[in-house]
Amino acid sequence: MKNNILVIGGGPAGMEASAALSRMGYNVILAEKEKSLGGHLAKWDRLFPDQIPAKQVLDSLLEGIKDVKCFTETDVNSINLLDRSYNAMLSNGITILADAVLLASGFDLFKAEKKEEYGYGIYEGVLTNADLEKAFKEGKTFSPAPMAIGFVHCVGSRDEKAGNPACSKVCCATAVKQAIETKELYPDANVYCFYMDLRMFGRHYEDLYLRAQKSGIRFIRGRVSEVSETADGRLLVKAEDTLSSKPLKVSLDRLVLMAGMRPSKAGRAVGHQLNLTTEEDGFFSSADNLLSIQRSKLPGFFYAGACTGPKTLPDTLHEARSAAMEIDRYIKENFRK
Amino acid sequence: MIDFGFSVNPSSRINLDAADGEKFHRLAALEPDALKCMACGSCSASCSAAAFEDTSLRRALLSLQNGLSDDAAKLLSHCMLCGKCTMVCPRGINTRHLILSILKIYSL
Numbered sequence: 128m129k130n131n132i133l134v135i136g137g138g139p140a141g142m143e144a145s146a147a148l149s150r151m152g153y154n155v156i157l158a159e160k161e162k163s164l165g166g167h168l169a170k171w172d173r174l175f176p177d178q179i180p181a182k183q184v185l186d187s188l189l190e191g192i193k194d195v196k197c198f199t200e201t202d203v204n205s206i207n208l209l210d211r212s213y214n215a216m217l218s219n220g221i222t223i224l225a226d227a228v229l230l231a232s233g234f235d236l237f238k239a240e241k242k243e244e245y246g247y248g249i250y251e252g253v254l255t256n257a258d259l260e261k262a263f264k265e266g267k268t269f270s271p272a273p274m275a276i277g278f279v280h281c282v283g284s285r286d287e288k289a290g291n292p293a294c295s296k297v298c299c300a301t302a303v304k305q306a307i308e309t310k311e312l313y314p315d316a317n318v319y320c321f322y323m324d325l326r327m328f329g330r331h332y333e334d335l336y337l338r339a340q341k342s343g344i345r346f347i348r349g350r351v352s353e354v355s356e357t358a359d360g361r362l363l364v365k366a367e368d369t370l371s372s373k374p375l376k377v378s379l380d381r382l383v384l385m386a387g388m389r390p391s392k393a394g395r396a397v398g399h400q401l402n403l404t405t406e407e408d409g410f411f412s413s414a415d416n417l418l419s420i421q422r423s424k425l426p427g428f429f430y431a432g433a434c435t436g437p438k439t440l441p442d443t444l445h446e447a448r449s450a451a452m453e454i455d456r457y458i459k460e461n462f463r464k
Numbered sequence: 465m466i467d468f469g470f471s472v473n474p475s476s477r478i479n480l481d482a483a484d485g486e487k488f489h490r491l492a493a494l495e496p497d498a499l500k501c502m503a504c505g506s507c508s509a510s511c512s513a514a515a516f517e518d519t520s521l522r523r524a525l526l527s528l529q530n531g532l533s534d535d536a537a538k539l540l541s542h543c544m545l546c547g548k549c550t551m552v553c554p555r556g557i558n559t560r561h562l563i564l565s566i567l568k569i570y571s572l
Contacts, residue, residue, distance in 0.1 A: 317480075317485070319480075336502075337500065340499050340500055340502070341496065341499055341500065343492065343499060345529060348503070368478055368526070368530065370503050370522075370523075370526055371478070371523060371526050371527065371530065373476060373477070373478050373530075374476070374477045374478065375477065375478040375479075375480065375530070376477055376478070376479055376480070376481075377479075377480035377481060378481050
């Protein structure tokens, strides 16, 4: 008998775990709320550190789930734990009895307009990392060509007042990648990165930083304090250059805000139904944060990816595979005796 | 002009719009390593002159990027070109050569 496994969320984590579980012979049902699979990955143009096209990664993930039953535009209306299986009612009217559930609900981008002082939604020249990536993907360029562009790290990250004291982990590398791509697109423009610390922890990330420096991108250590509009419609950005302990100002044509990761609203709604606990950062609490990150406090309910905190794409994919193994172990221990 | 007994201090805010990027460009063309500084402070920490006078290649480079070449001049004026900073720079910058190029381009 094939056990049913319900995977909630069709981003990279959900897709990779579904592929692995399906290869192990389970009957996987994948529910995704959006029209198409891929999550944030589907909206991205190129990925750090090697700048490979996001589509290439998405296509190979899709290839892996050819045999998986996928429901798109489908929410989990209700879910509850019966004797030892989960009963889930999906918004498409289908009810599933699953022996294990994997939550791969990922993250929502921090709403940059909450940081009002940065002027997102107020000044036309202010955009987010996702907006810029969309423009790259659609091949859209700014016209007239900008003379100066800034990137603000940690927007809605490391910010207690914005409700998120944690680091979002991917924004530094994304900012440096996007700054390089922007500089390539507008070689005559001055490109600035406003950072507090550069957290280039992964393999080749530091190389990316060095490459950005060599291409003439200026790194200013200091958080942008406010953005206003100049008389000629440009953006006046103020920060402290903390390396020289002096306040600084510069006029820019575009300012890109690196919006951080927040727990996904849809994921929290699922968690709420099962009384799953979250930690102070709003992300789900694992059984423990070292040995059993993939396990929740409920039997047969597992996590993968950014629903337990900000993750890079490779982290997420590793977790997905690891969750598949944990699920396999759980099913063998509990259903096949 | 009537002396009212008070004056206005000039702003100490760095204005990147007014910074002379042209000279720094010339410096970077001649010394591409000038762009590689990651502000670790090894050069200043090892500097023989810094123990006695306000001397720092790290801050001098920063001042140049911020358009404050007078500040850079002060920060390099006590350099004895001993080359200890070249030994310790983790980015492998030929700091001694870089200092000479800065002095040349900015006519310091």
